[in-house]
Amino acid sequence: MTQGTPDYRDAGLEFPEGFVFGSATASYQIEGAAQEDGRGASIWDTFSRTPGKVLHGHTGDVACDHYHRLDADLDLMQRLGLQSYRFSIAWPRIQATGSGPANDRGLGFYSRLVDGLLARGITPIATLYHWDLPQTLEDAGGWTNRDTAYRFADYAHLMGEALGDRIAMWTTLNEPWCSAYLGYGSGVHAPGVTSGRAALTAVHHLNLAHGLGLTALRDAVRKPDAQYSATLNLHSIRGAEDAPEESQAEAIRRIDALANRAFTGPMLRGAYPADLLEDTAAVTDWQFVRPGDLELIHQPIDVLGVNYYSTVTVKMWDGVSPRTNADGHGQAAGSPWPGSEHVEFVQQPGPYTAMGWNIAPDGFESLLVDLHEQFPTLPLMITENGAAFDDVVIDGRVHDPLRIDYLRRHFTAAHRAMQRGVDLRGYQVWSLMDNFEWAYGYTKRFGIVHVDYDTLERTPKDSAHWYSELIRTRRIPE
Ligand code: FCB
Numbered sequence: 001m002t003q004g005t006p007d008y009r010d011a012g013l014e015f016p017e018g019f020v021f022g023s024a025t026a027s028y029q030i031e032g033a034a035q036e037d038g039r040g041a042s043i044w045d046t047f048s049r050t051p052g053k054v055l056h057g058h059t060g061d062v063a064c065d066h067y068h069r070l071d072a073d074l075d076l077m078q079r080l081g082l083q084s085y086r087f088s089i090a091w092p093r094i095q096a097t098g099s100g101p102a103n104d105r106g107l108g109f110y111s112r113l114v115d116g117l118l119a120r121g122i123t124p125i126a127t128l129y130h131w132d133l134p135q136t137l138e139d140a141g142g143w144t145n146r147d148t149a150y151r152f153a154d155y156a157h158l159m160g161e162a163l164g165d166r167i168a169m170w171t172t173l174n175e176p177w178c179s180a181y182l183g184y185g186s187g188v189h190a191p192g193v194t195s196g197r198a199a200l201t202a203v204h205h206l207n208l209a210h211g212l213g214l215t216a217l218r219d220a221v222r223k224p225d226a227q228y229s230a231t232l233n234l235h236s237i238r239g240a241e242d243a244p245e246e247s248q249a250e251a252i253r254r255i256d257a258l259a260n261r262a263f264t265g266p267m268l269r270g271a272y273p274a275d276l277l278e279d280t281a282a283v284t285d286w287q288f289v290r291p292g293d294l295e296l297i298h299q300p301i302d303v304l305g306v307n308y309y310s311t312v313t314v315k316m317w318d319g320v321s322p323r324t325n326a327d328g329h330g331q332a333a334g335s336p337w338p339g340s341e342h343v344e345f346v347q348q349p350g351p352y353t354a355m356g357w358n359i360a361p362d363g364f365e366s367l368l369v370d371l372h373e374q375f376p377t378l379p380l381m382i383t384e385n386g387a388a389f390d391d392v393v394i395d396g397r398v399h400d401p402l403r404i405d406y407l408r409r410h411f412t413a414a415h416r417a418m419q420r421g422v423d424l425r426g427y428q429v430w431s432l433m434d435n436f437e438w439a440y441g442y443t444k445r446f447g448i449v450h451v452d453y454d455t456l457e458r459t460p461k462d463s464a465h466w467y468s469e470l471i472r473t474r475r476i477p478e
Contacts, residue, residue, distance in 0.1 A: 007409070008409035015474045021427055022082050022125070023085060023086070026087070028131065030063050030064040030066040031063055035061075039103075040097055040098075041136075042133055043132070043142065043191045045135065047189070047192055074122075082471070087127070088130035093105075095154075099151050099154065124166065131190070143180065146205055152213050157220045160220025161220045164222050165223055170226060172228075173210050176203065176206040178233065179206055183199075184198040185336040187333045193334075205288070211297035214228055215296070235256070235260055237255050240344075272289070303380065309386075313345070317343065319342075361409040386407070386431060387446065391461060431447050433447040433449040433451050449464055
């Protein structure tokens with residue numbers, strides 16, 4: 001184990017050759033052009049138009065207008081020195097209603113994006129699903145409908161055929177935890193359903209989509225060194241120290257089952273954890289898991305994508321004290337924790353980002369080390385990490401020392417995890433530019449590049465320059 005400063009601000013840390021430094025975005029959050037070139041509606045178009053669902057009624061109609069500013073944005077990535085770019089493909093641009101032949105104009109956009117990256121020496125990392133489900137599929141039940149997983153596999157096959165000669169790394173799903181539990185459980189994300197049973201049904205169908213999608217991709221891709229992955233927002237869970245040890249352990253076990261092992265179990269071990277099935281028995285009998293499904297889901301992957309922002313702290317509710325509901329994912333109408341509603345999420349020590357998320361690089365290090373201990377041969381990639389702060393442009397500059405400090409401490413945590421044996425291949429900072437932050441609309445700025453939503457002008461923040469230096473030198477700047 002390496003000795004470092006307790007605050008994760010070690011000096012002079014250097015990353016190895018081959019470690020890939022990049023940045024990440026997602027289609028609905030940046031593209032805009034919501035009705036152009038044959039794009040169909042997604043659940044986020046519908047949700048953002050539903051009064052009360054997204055702050056200030058913001059939508060992704062224009063977003064960062066990336067769809068129309070592709071070349072300039074690619075030039076910006078090159079100027080920053082990015083080595084990789086993680087983007088997502090909007091399914092409804094490819095299949096407006098979620099099935100049928102591919103729309104050439106939609107494919108054309110992503111083909112230009114990928115060619116533009118390659119021409120600039122930037123490695124493309126493509127995510128097939130970052131939450132913009134075609135609305136037509138939602139009308140038929142969305143992720144609660146088993147057929148959606150088969151539709152996803154068809155879409156994956158189309159993308160493999162179209163871009164499979166050029167994409168270095170494919171990711172099936174981004175954070176299926178959010179799609180299932182926030183989309184169908186708490187209802188704070190599209191499609192806004194509030195049912196524990198629906199959420200768990202969605203968990204399984206998302207897992208199935210991952211497995212079927214990987215198989216379809218592999219069948220279509222003609223690039224022998226292409227890599228395949230999924231991205232999970234694994235929860236880094238701590239026990240609330242004021243609670244008895246058994247209460248902490250039970251709460252940690254339950255949240256780990258729902259948040260983490262519900263995905264790593266089937267994807268990486270070929271089974272749902274027995275305790276998950278028990279914990280949720282009053283919610284569902286899991287009859288939607290059909291014979292053979294686990295074999296379909298349990299496909300080999302080359303890398304696991306990890307998104308990390310903060311930790312959660314839990315204990316079992318004692319039935320007396322008021323519950324705090326501080327799990328950091330917005331005000332819920334329903335529960336994102338089916339069968340474990342009696343777990344209490346307690347307020348965590350600061351400091352906090354503008355999301356109210358606690359800053360905890362130690363939770364990042366321990367998550368990576370735990371994951372490596374559970375799956376010692378599985379390489380990891382940080383597919384998202386970053387922070388929102390209330391940035392302002394002054395005289396054409398954005399001073400964001402808090403973001404620089406956040407990144408510095410989290411890169412340090414990643415470096416320490418590598419020193420402890422974690423096979424970490426790269427790091428994609430969230431996000432390249434400020435964008436539509438889901439239920440928070442445009443009120444939260446995660447970019448290393450500032451976006452003025454009136455003029456759509458891009459201004460690299462100090463953190464972008466800091467990151468450029470890190471990429472150039474492989475050393476965390478002081
Ligand atoms: C993740 C999402 C990403 C972004 C960040 C802040 O959960 O994958 O799109 O919104 O959070």
